[in-house]
Amino acid sequence: MVGITGFGAYIPKARLQKHVMVEANGWFDAGLKALGRGERSICNWDEDTITMAVEAGKDCLTALESDDIEALYLASTTLPFLDRQNSVVVREAMNLNPYIRTMDVSASQRAGTSALLALLENGNQANSLLVASEHRRTKAGSRAEMLWGDGAASIAVGGNKVIAEFLGGESVAIDFVDHYRGEDSSFDYDWEERWVRDEGFMKIVPEAINRLMQRCSLKTADVSHFVFPTDQSRTPGAVAKKVGIHPDAVVDNGIESVGVAGVAQPILMLCAALERAKPDEIIVLIGFGQGCDAIAFKTTSAISSSLPKLGYRGAVASKRSETNYNKFLSFNNLIEKDIGKRGEADKQTYLSGFNRRKDLLNGLIGGKCRECGVLQIPREKYCVNPQCQSLDSQDDHPFANATGTVMSWTADRLTFDWNPPAYFGMVQFDDGGKLMMDFSEVEEGKIDAGAKVTVHFRIKGFDAQRGFVKYFWKAVIID
Amino acid sequence: MATGIKDKVVILGMGCSKFGERWESSPSDLMVEAFEECIADAGIEKDRIEAAWFGAGIDAFNVGSSAMPLSIALRLNYIPVTKVENMCATGTEAFRGAVYAVASGACDIALALGVEKLKDTGYGGLPQRSRGVENDMYWPNLSAPGAFAQLATGYQAKHKLNKQDLKRAMAHVSVKSHANGLKNPKAHLQREITIEQAMNAPFIAEPIGLFDCCGVSDGSACAIVTTPEIAQSLGKENLVSVKALQLAVSNGTEASHESWDGSYLKTTRIAAQRAYDEAGVKNPKAEITMTEVHDCFSITELVTMEDLQLAEEGAAIKDVLDGRFDADGSNPCQIDGGLKCFGHPIGASGLRMLYENYLQFQGKAGARQLSSPTLGLNHNLGGFPHQNICSISIVGPYR
Numbered sequence: 105m106v107g108i109t110g111f112g113a114y115i116p117k118a119r120l121q122k123h124v125m126v127e128a129n130g131w132f133d134a135g136l137k138a139l140g141r142g143e144r145s146i147c148n149w150d151e152d153t154i155t156m157a158v159e160a161g162k163d164c165l166t167a168l169e170s171d172d173i174e175a176l177y178l179a180s181t182t183l184p185f186l187d188r189q190n191s192v193v194v195r196e197a198m199n200l201n202p203y204i205r206t207m208d209v210s211a212s213q214r215a216g217t218s219a220l221l222a223l224l225e226n227g228n229q230a231n232s233l234l235v236a237s238e239h240r241r242t243k244a245g246s247r248a249e250m251l252w253g254d255g256a257a258s259i260a261v262g263g264n265k266v267i268a269e270f271l272g273g274e275s276v277a278i279d280f281v282d283h284y285r286g287e288d289s290s291f292d293y294d295w296e297e298r299w300v301r302d303e304g305f306m307k308i309v310p311e312a313i314n315r316l317m318q319r320c321s322l323k324t325a326d327v328s329h330f331v332f333p334t335d336q337s338r339t340p341g342a343v344a345k346k347v348g349i350h351p352d353a354v355v356d357n358g359i360e361s362v363g364v365a366g367v368a369q370p371i372l373m374l375c376a377a378l379e380r381a382k383p384d385e386i387i388v389l390i391g392f393g394q395g396c397d398a399i400a401f402k403t404t405s406a407i408s409s410s411l412p413k414l415g416y417r418g419a420v421a422s423k424r425s426e427t428n429y430n431k432f433l434s435f436n437n438l439i440e441k442d443i444g445k446r447g448e449a450d451k452q453t454y455l456s457g458f459n460r461r462k463d464l465l466n467g468l469i470g471g472k473c474r475e476c477g478v479l480q481i482p483r484e485k486y487c488v489n490p491q492c493q494s495l496d497s498q499d500d501h502p503f504a505n506a507t508g509t510v511m512s513w514t515a516d517r518l519t520f521d522w523n524p525p526a527y528f529g530m531v532q533f534d535d536g537g538k539l540m541m542d543f544s545e546v547e548e549g550k551i552d553a554g555a556k557v558t559v560h561f562r563i564k565g566f567d568a569q570r571g572f573v574k575y576f577w578k579a580v581i582i583d
Numbered sequence: 584m585a586t587g588i589k590d591k592v593v594i595l596g597m598g599c600s601k602f603g604e605r606w607e608s609s610p611s612d613l614m615v616e617a618f619e620e621c622i623a624d625a626g627i628e629k630d631r632i633e634a635a636w637f638g639a640g641i642d643a644f645n646v647g648s649s650a651m652p653l654s655i656a657l658r659l660n661y662i663p664v665t666k667v668e669n670m671c672a673t674g675t676e677a678f679r680g681a682v683y684a685v686a687s688g689a690c691d692i693a694l695a696l697g698v699e700k701l702k703d704t705g706y707g708g709l710p711q712r713s714r715g716v717e718n719d720m721y722w723p724n725l726s727a728p729g730a731f732a733q734l735a736t737g738y739q740a741k742h743k744l745n746k747q748d749l750k751r752a753m754a755h756v757s758v759k760s761h762a763n764g765l766k767n768p769k770a771h772l773q774r775e776i777t778i779e780q781a782m783n784a785p786f787i788a789e790p791i792g793l794f795d796c797c798g799v800s801d802g803s804a805c806a807i808v809t810t811p812e813i814a815q816s817l818g819k820e821n822l823v824s825v826k827a828l829q830l831a832v833s834n835g836t837e838a839s840h841e842s843w844d845g846s847y848l849k850t851t852r853i854a855a856q857r858a859y860d861e862a863g864v865k866n867p868k869a870e871i872t873m874t875e876v877h878d879c880f881s882i883t884e885l886v887t888m889e890d891l892q893l894a895e896e897g898a899a900i901k902d903v904l905d906g907r908f909d910a911d912g913s914n915p916c917q918i919d920g921g922l923k924c925f926g927h928p929i930g931a932s933g934l935r936m937l938y939e940n941y942l943q944f945q946g947k948a949g950a951r952q953l954s955s956p957t958l959g960l961n962h963n964l965g966g967f968p969h970q971n972i973c974s975i976s977i978v979g980p981y982r
Binding site: 445490530542552 | 721
């Protein structure tokens with residue numbers, strides 16, 4: 105049996121309140137008021153498709169029997185690099201072994217479901233990982249801005265301790281252009297919603313579902329969880345009704361809580377379905393874009409035995425309210441902002457130097473001394489223990505899953521930061537080792553010496569001049 | 584067995600430019616201003632100088648690298664000139680080079696000059712600059728106040744202090760330096776402030792507020808040094824001699840090993856003990872009558888008092904509030920206004936501190952003259968609390 109063996113999710117903590125978006129742009133498009141309920145997730149300035157993918161991938165590993173992963177596919181239409189395999193960056197940040205298959209899958213809203221189908225159909229018993237992650241830019245005042253969110257989700261596929269058996273998949277490849285994003289554009293261009301619904305969703309999706317039912321010898325009435333990602337709130341119900349799926353089976357798109365997260369959306373919703381599913385239930389997963397993927401799963405008796413640490417519910421619940429619309433525009437580079445002269449400093453990454461420090465930068469790997477056992481980061485030639493100082497005595501030691509304590513900190517308002525003040529300080533790791541680090545997600549007044557932290561892969565800075573994104577690890581205070 | 588530097592070298596002359604926002608002055612102008620005072624004070628011709636050490640801390644916004652800017656600015660006679668850079672310890676580092684050259688017998692008369700032109704950046708605070716190819720990839724983009732603010736949070740946590748009590752003592756440090764700076768015509772900042780002003784000023788890097796920060800200034804200072812015998816033969820009186828010159832440089836232990844808790848400066852403690860041993864100081868509180876310490880931020884001065892053994896560990900707050908380091912206290916600190924008000928042109932600061940010692944021992948400190956100074960200690964801290972360079976010099980009357 106091959107199927108889903110685990111899942112994980114990540115949604116940025118910040119939730120922009122939609123009423124502030126309406127207040128900002130309702131004067132221009134009164135129609136936005138109808139979309140003004142609830143909130144949507146927004147990436148912090150230091151989050152992107154890669155950093156969210158790392159979080160979602162690591163969340164999945166928290167519940168896997170074995171973290172011996174033999175393939176990692178990253179699906180997204182918002183990959184930070186067009187030519188530098190993004191999934192390899194995720195692989196290094198997750199500290200997965202290097203001898204695995206990696207691939208970036210892109211260029212369609214069904215990139216996630218297509219990649220998942222490919223992993224399922226290769227039938228491997230060992231675990232493979234799909235991570236879908238999306239951080240789409242939208243024009244200020246657009247409906248998309250109101251309806252979409254940022255997020256990532258992951259699915260492990262394998263033959264050991266399957267929680268949802270793969271029953272089969274169908275694909276329809278049709279060049280239905282409901283929207284597109286050209287090579288040189290960072291925004292979507294879309295067509296009228298009603299047309300997309302009538303000529304796209306209502307025609308293409310039912311056909312795919314019916315073929316899937318036939319292939320798997322299933323009846324639509326048996327479907328308990330119908331995952332249909334779309335920012336059209338009523339369409340999933342309409343499609344369900346047309347094909348005979350019970351309305352209670354329709355999985356919520358979370359438009360008023362998270363927003364539709366593009367390529368990650370079907371996978372996030374699949375996580376939500378897996379969390380609430382009982383044994384022996386049928387899940388139908390749809391991915392829509394230039395046609396349609398339809399995939400059927402049947403949950404097993406192991407369905408509730410391996411829940412990830414965060415999961416979909418946990419990711420939705422881990423949040424803080426954001427009411428500053430300008431911050432959202434600024435984080436997404438949607439306004440020309442005066443960042444001050446300190447922000448003008450050259451941010452070049454010297455790639456040969458980066459390569460030498462890659463283990464530290466991508467994997468937060470330090471050293472453990474064989475002579476004295478002291479943990480240390482960064483790893484240097486001589487051991488840092490004043491009583492030891494042995495040469496070349498250290499083995500690699502990963503700190504990415506370590507917890508630590510804030511030893512000292514500050515909120516720096518002089519230095520440049522995209523979200524001032526810049527919080528940073530000395531972190532003492534619980535098992536040993538110490539590092540001066542940036543903090544992220546700090547809420548004013550909620551940081552002090554003694555606070556416990558975990559570490560997270562985040563954007564360190566941008567080299568806008570040369571189009572490079574620098575990543576490193578930051579400490580985040582445990583709620 | 585090394586015998587140390589005590590009383591082997593004396594100061595023949597010193598000079599110091601006006602510190603401040605010297606918009607009109609180039610680094611050369613500042614160097615010449617300090618040097619002209621110095622050479623006149625030394626009473627020698629320029630070509631008696633056999634070697635020079637040139638300190639400049641920040642290449643990118645100053646004079647560039649190499650020793651040539653000094654040689655060109657002063658039209659030195661093709662003598663050996665060495666450029667030194669060791670962050671905020673740069674000025675003392677230049678002095679150390681010149682003193683060691685004389686002590687070794689390699690030359691009779693040597694010059695040390697430090698200069699910094701910080702006000703060509705277009706913004707307040709120290710220049711934004713690279714910390715090195717690899718460091719830039721993972722170090723927080725920390726400013727100097729951001730780095731030293733952590734000394735406050737570390738010290739506060741260690742001694743379980745109330746935030747406001749510490750802030751009040753920090754304010755006292757700054758108020759005292761402003762009062763002293765008012766009496767110094769060369770100081771960058773010459774106005775009094777109140778405790779309330781200092782405590783209520785906006786945060787630069789919590790808990791460091793605007794008035795906890797030293798001035799960022801343009802300026803230059805220099806010294807000409809020689810042997811006691813030559814100075815006497817030149818008719819120099821009230822000789823001021825070098826008693827100790829020490830440097831301690833972090834090796835990464837504080838930054839990466841748990842033995843350091845962030846509440847003190849390890850380098851200062853090490854350099855201070857070495858300097859006291861070199862100078863023969865047994866009881867610092869009684870023997871050191873004036874200190875010029877690296878008060879880049881008020882918290883640095885407060886903690887440094889403990890690290891120099893001038894206050895018991897954890898007791899600096901009380902001693903500060905009791906006025907022990909005020910102008911009329913038992914161990915006056917920053918009698919010239921300190922980095923806080925005299926200003927902090929990086930490469931010049933160590934020499935500026937020596938300049939104040941020199942004036943005090945020569946009885947030329949004007950309105951801020953101390954009655955009977957015996958030994959003066961100068962302390963610089965380059966870098967951050969978790970990794971830094973500490974330089975300490977002790978000077979006093981030659982005997």
